[in-house]
Amino acid sequence: RKEVEQDPGPFNVPEGATVAFNCTYSNSASQSFFWYRQDCRKEPKLLMSVYSSGNEDGRFTAQLNRASQYISLLIRDSKLSDSATYLCVVNEHDIPTFGRGTSLIVHP
Amino acid sequence: DTAVSQTPKYLVTQMGNDKSIKCEQNLGHDTMYWYKQDSKKFLKIMFSYNNKELIINETVPNRFSPKSPDKAHLNLHINSLELGDSAVYFCASSQESRRAATNYGYTFGSGTRLTVV
Numbered sequence: 001r002k003e004v005e006q007d008p009g010p011f012n013v014p015e016g017a018t019v020a021f022n023c024t025y026s027n028s029a030s031q032s033f034f035w036y037r038q039d040c041r042k043e044p045k046l047l048m049s050v051y052s053s054g055n056e057d058g059r060f061t062a063q064l065n066r067a068s069q070y071i072s073l074l075i076r077d078s079k080l081s082d083s084a085t086y087l088c089v090v091n092e093h094d095i096p097t098f099g100r101g102t103s104l105i106v107h108p
Numbered sequence: 109d110t111a112v113s114q115t116p117k118y119l120v121t122q123m124g125n126d127k128s129i130k131c132e133q134n135l136g137h138d139t140m141y142w143y144k145q146d147s148k149k150f151l152k153i154m155f156s157y158n159n160k161e162l163i164i165n166e167t168v169p170n171r172f173s174p175k176s177p178d179k180a181h182l183n184l185h186i187n188s189l190e191l192g193d194s195a196v197y198f199c200a201s202s203q204e205s206r207r208a209a210t211n212y213g214y215t216f217g218s219g220t221r222l223t224v225v
Contacts, residue, residue: 016168034213043198044151048145087151089213098151 003027003097004090010103017078021102023088024070033071034089035062038101044087047073078106114217121189122225126175127178129184129220131199139163141214142174143198157182178194189224197222218222 005024009061009071013019033050050062050071061074071088074082114131116198121142133140142154144151155174156163162174186193199217 004163032211036213043218044214045216046213049213066133085149091209096153 003092004088004099006086006088006102007103008100010105013078013105015078015080015108016077019078019104020072020074020076021072021086021088021104022072023067023090023099025067025090025092025097027092028066028069029035030090030092032091033062033064034083035060035071035073036087036089036098038085038087040084043065044098047086054062054099058060068100075104078104080081080106084108109223111220112199112201112215112217114197114220116192116220117218118206118221118223120223120225123189123191125166125189126185126187127222128186128191129197129199130221131184132213133180133199133201135201135203137201137203137215138179139202139204139209140176141200141202142182142184143216145196147195147218152200155182155184185197191224194224 003026017043023033035047036044037047037055038044048057048062050064054063059076063072082105088099090097113132139158141156143151144154145151154168157176173185175183196219198213198219203216212217
């Protein structure tokens with residue numbers, strides 16, 4: 001049983017679209033959550049933390065649903081440059097677990 | 109000015125060889141990590157070092173040994189390389205003094221693509 005699961009995609013969306021990804025986790029005692037972005041053959045880069053009350057950073061909104069044990073990432077007004085793989089990270093028992101990532105392709 | 113730098117970027121070597129990957133961070137962070145990303149793209153933590161002390165050692169073969177000469181460096185030495193060791197290895201750092209970067213996240217190096225033939 002995987003601890004952190006993501007739909008691998010790819011999600012194929014046109015520029016300007018709104019797209020959302022979910023990431024489910026198995027341990028209800030998980031402490032903290034993040035979204036990272038990884039471009040092809042590059043290192044992961046921190047996109048944003050996920051706070052209990054939800055948080056927004058420009059076109060990106062992250063939310064946490066503890067009852068259903070998932071986090072989400074919403075991207076509004078998609079840009080071509082948003083094309084990447086989005087990895088969720090869940091810290092469980094003070095140990096980080098990365099999801100496999102969701103691939104996003106934004107086309108003209 | 110690169111925050112977390114690792115060398116080499118590519119490493120091709122034969123089975124049975126011993127190799128090292130170097131990592132340096134100039135962020136003044138307290139903790140450094142090694143991650144492995146396999147062909148299925150899963151990133152798994154291998155080690156973390158805080159103040160020269162190993163604070164995580166996941167189920168990693170003892171052929172892998174982290175070495176930290178100082179707070180800014182965490183090198184990874186691998187003995188008797190096997191085909192299954194082929195992967196991308198990422199060094200990372202965090203300003204937190206704990207096992208996982210639970211508040212501020214990680215800064216990753218650009219990765220070392222290891223191919224064992």
